[in-house]
Amino acid sequence: MNEDDRFGLNRHVRLMGPLPLDSGAALTPVELAYETYGTLNAEASNAILICHALTMDQYVASKHPLTGKGGWWTDMVGPGKPIDTDRHFVICANVIGSCMGSSGPATINPATEKPWGMDFPVLTIADMVRAQALLLDHLGIERLHAVIGGSMGGMQAISWTALYPERVKSAVIIASAARHSAQNIAFHEVGRQAIMADPRWRGGAYYADDDPPSSGLAVARMAAHITYLSEAGLTEKFGRRLQDRDSKTFGFDADFQVESYLRHQGISFVDRFDANSYLYITRAMDYFDLAETHGGTLAHAFKGSKTRFCLISFDTDWLYPTSESRTIVHALNAAGAAASFVELSSAFGHDSFLLENPEMNRIVDGFLKAGETI
């Protein structure tokens, strides 16, 4: 298998599709940047697909080419970890609409031979999942041992179980929801307006002179970053402490540590992320409502499902609160699906799913191992 150039780090494939989209448009070609870890067994039965969150990417357990940092989920993925690359064949693909090598507004529109910009079709979470299904076809994987994701990755994972129930044996959905709430949409709109209000955005056509709307994107990131944390977490980390100074300056510098931290988050984000991708992906999340696409009843999405489900939420996550996970659990119970759910305690809000959490690891490990014996 190691000879096969479909497998390994930093893979890229161009599939001709066309991929029909929920908007009615079709995408061709479908470019997918992805990584695989571990070895696909002879029966192709040990594959785990990891779905990433809004601003994450395929570098789940390897060095990011732009930031030089290690993977974003190395506590969970690797040899001997719950998602065990010695045991499992792990796939993580950059979602379409994003900017790390998969088709998105910054890739080339074959009709114009220029970057798509805002001509790129508006996507949905289901479109992202259908593109991943094309990738699995390409890799020769009929059925996933598990699909796993947190936040927007959880939306993809749960969409997988609804769109391709026969292709998913187990699903792990962490800190996620079956629909985007009004509050979620509202925060995203703040971010989008910050980008579009930056004069350098220019209707999304900023690629030619490489002068992107970095100020707008940084503000969008700063606002969003607050929603990923918790009041208690911010207080614990920063309190009202001042940044490298003994007293307030009576000016508008970043006097407070929390200001300095947020500015740093904003500035470092623009080095690795495309503003138009931020618009497209947040839109896809806002459009997400799994019940809406199943006659208004969420349980219908799981009717007759043989998939095993494991849901995890965090008590300080106010962006995707426990009540959202519980709504999914009630629908799974109503559909008679095999469901597990636990709310874990953590001080770090929505971001908790990305941080080291032994209890989360123990649950995912046990859930995946149990799935291997049936």
Place this chain on the structure above:
Amino acid sequence: MTKLRPDLQIIADNVRPNARVLDIGCGDGALMAALRDQKQVDARGLEIEPANVASAVSKGLSVVQGDADTDLSAYPDRSFDYAILSQTLQTTHRPDVIIDELLRIGKQAFVSFPNFAHWRVRMSLLVGGRMPVTRLLPQTWYNTPNIHHVTIDDFRALVRDGKLEQEGQWFLSGDKQTGRAMANLLAEHAVFLLRR
């Protein structure tokens, strides 16, 4: 294989193989695991304590964190062969409503509870004049989760008034089964199998 709590062993012995079971207040899933491993039962659980849920899920069991008082309504009618409520009835806000729910969701229901009319409890109250603290009821009145103490005769009355069928009854004194005669005085623990 660790030994099951005696009331759970009685339930495990009397569940049909290959049945569908909902264990409400399943703790760390000991009964569910035994039913799965010994009787190929399709078991699902509901448990309020996160640490217990984590233990159960890490054993590969399908357990959902939730509260019997609020989370049973999502389960469809007669979607399980058995609904099980072990040592949880006395902690619920409305035991009568919970029993209705058990027999809506399950075709049959196992209910086990500590008997508040056991002679040791009676003696403790009679002689000591204080709320009893015994082996089965180890907490004091102010920190006990048991908010609806019940006796075997109380439970029988509830079954009668609810026009429910009683399909089995088992009584425990210590870890041993004891007879029906004077159970309300001599049994520390009771297990009932009900049907509507």
